[in-house]
Amino acid sequence: MKKGVFTLALALVFGSAAATEPIAEEKKEVKTDASTVTWKAYKVTGSHTGTVNLESGHLVFDGDQLTGGEFVADMTSLISTDMEGDGKAKLEGHLKADDFFGVENHGTSKLVFTEVKSTGKNSYEVTGDLTIKGITKPVTFDVSIYGSKATATVKVDRTNYDIKYGSGSFFENLGDKTIYDEFDLVVDLEF
Template sequence: MKKTVSSIFLALLFSYSATANTTVDNEKKEVNVSQSKVTWKGYKVTGAHDGTMELKSGHLEMDGNKLVGGEFVVDMTSLTVTDLKAGDGKEKLEGHLKSDDFFGVANHAESKLVFTSVKPLNKNSYTVVGDLTIKGITKPVTLVISMFEGKATATVKIDRAKYDVKYGSGSFFDNLGDKTIYDEFDLVVDLVL
């Protein structure tokens, strides 16, 4: 009887030890969307425009101190232009960017990025491949994320032609001259966790 009790006790002790030392699967760190910021910059032959968009939701997945995944949703209806002032073409450009000529926010109010691969670049930075969905079209993108003290910054170039954003694109139209708008635009995302 003592041998049976001892065996049960040892079995329970080992199973407790095994579960006590099991690491927690990826921890989700929610992004503080009200303090985080998404800025964009688009280029044309005669200059550039820039502005902001708001994050609707987002999180980073961590394994200890290492980034292993993430997902973000951007509110496309929040798109604003910051390089123009009210009455100076700001409202007109914002309306045009939200129209079907560009991002069609009436039918595509959100864009989404889901990480598919994360590789360390150095101590605080990662190369991330993710599936980016704009206007219902999903394509892979590569970006760099740097993390430090509860903040993260991501930079990415996006080719709008891959997402059926054709207006003023030399990839779709000939003889645009100085009316050409370049296909690639920049996004910088500053995250507060």
């Protein structure tokens, strides 16, 4: 009887010690060649879509819970996917110019998660610091994780990053030349 009680006591002591040890966070690198970042920008007369490549990125997990992440986008890879020919080249050139993303001086943009809240099974509300053109502002968005894939849609107000070209918030009488301040990033990650 004493041996059984002693064994039970040891199991409780060592079992509870093991159970209280924190699980080490795990950094999972994103497969940049299998992941996509699609942008969509809006104007009075329609919209444009395109892509930008991820240069690097990772998500951080504590067990199966998302706790962090960091991503770098290669702004020189910015392209339009809804146009062809001269119009495509002109739009891409303008987006890379100082009027918009100024990629010659700002070749990358960066997102660093600062807070992650679970909102349900596989769902999270993420707040992060987004840096575009050397300007850092907070953004909040939802992330869904399924297995080794994650998806998110991020709404970005470009005027927060000194991208004011064609903005009705800063210029009057633009009429049908007005470009809306917000654009969307649809992110599909594999890790």
